[in-house]
Amino acid sequence: MPALLVLDHLEVARGGLRILHGVSLSVPQRRIVAILGQNGAGKSTLLNAAIGALPSRGGIAFDGRPVEALDLESRVRLGLSLVPERRELFGSMSVEDNLRLGRFRLRGGGQAMLREVFALFPALQERRRDPAGALSGGEQQMLAIGRALMGEPRLLMLDEPSLGLAPQAVGQILRAVVALRDNGLSVLLVEQNARAALRIADHGYVLEHGRVALEGPSGDIAADGRIVDAYLGLRGATA
Numbered sequence: 001m002p003a004l005l006v007l008d009h010l011e012v013a014r015g016g017l018r019i020l021h022g023v024s025l026s027v028p029q030r031r032i033v034a035i036l037g038q039n040g041a042g043k044s045t046l047l048n049a050a051i052g053a054l055p056s057r058g059g060i061a062f063d064g065r066p067v068e069a070l071d072l073e074s075r076v077r078l079g080l081s082l083v084p085e086r087r088e089l090f091g092s093m094s095v096e097d098n099l100r101l102g103r104f105r106l107r108g109g110g111q112a113m114l115r116e117v118f119a120l121f122p123a124l125q126e127r128r129r130d131p132a133g134a135l136s137g138g139e140q141q142m143l144a145i146g147r148a149l150m151g152e153p154r155l156l157m158l159d160e161p162s163l164g165l166a167p168q169a170v171g172q173i174l175r176a177v178v179a180l181r182d183n184g185l186s187v188l189l190v191e192q193n194a195r196a197a198l199r200i201a202d203h204g205y206v207l208e209h210g211r212v213a214l215e216g217p218s219g220d221i222a223a224d225g226r227i228v229d230a231y232l233g234l235r236g237a238t239a
């Protein structure tokens with residue numbers, strides 16, 4: 001089966017500085033691919049370029065089709081979706097209204113998708129009428145993922161979903177990501193929590209200073225403690 005997303009020698013500059021230096025990677029269908037690396041390695045930059053929020057050079061193909069010339073909205077329409085690190089929820093709006101916003105570009109089917117999101121995250125159903133700003137960090141992350149799912153993406157890109165969450169919430173989020181993969185979704189996961197990410201991912205890439213330092217099946221990366229310690233630092237090693 002051809003890969004769903006293929007980045008081919010992607011280069012991105014920000015503020016006049018080159019951040020990504022020819023990064024190539026692919027996300028197969030129905031797989032979780034983790035991007036790991038220290039702060040500033042370029043992980044968020046990569047996701048933002050893939051969705052079209054940052055200009056880039058190099059190839060970006062989605063489902064075999066070049067998309068680098070398409071704007072962000074067109075890429076989203078094709079099935080790419082990004083849950084950003086800051087989650088970007090509307091704090092004074094209800095949980096349900098935040099979810100419905102994720103449906104804005106599609107007609108019909110909203111109720112069925114809402115049921116699917118509530119089945120995945122029962123906590124959101126219980127709090128559907130509460131303002132998003134009143135949710136815990138873990139629930140807000142569920143809501144951000146749920147809102148992305150409302151748009152029926154084919155590739156879900158998650159930027160640091162475990163950031164700032166209690167261990168129990170991290171577990172809930174990562175189990176949901178596995179369930180989504182098992183249901184057919186492809187996932188590109190950026191995480192600082194390297195060990196947790198490698199436990200659920202099928203394949204991993206380690207970025208270092210905007211380059212792929214190594215890649216491989218996630219089990220191989222996780223099994224080599226030296227790799228995790230050298231490239232992913234204390235937080236990855238102890239998580």
Ligand SMILES: Nc1ncnc2c1ncn2[C@@H]1O[C@H](COP(=O)(O)OP(=O)(O)OP(=O)(O)O)[C@@H](O)[C@H]1O
Nearest residue numbers: 014015019037038039040041042043044045046192
């Ligand atoms: N808006 C910006 N303008 C200029 N440089 C930026 C901008 N945003 C990020 N950078 C720089 O790009 C580099 C990569 O940042 P990026 O956020 O992609 O890294 P990251 O691997 O996701 O790290 P983190 O975990 O800290 O978010 C860093 O050196 C950062 O300072």
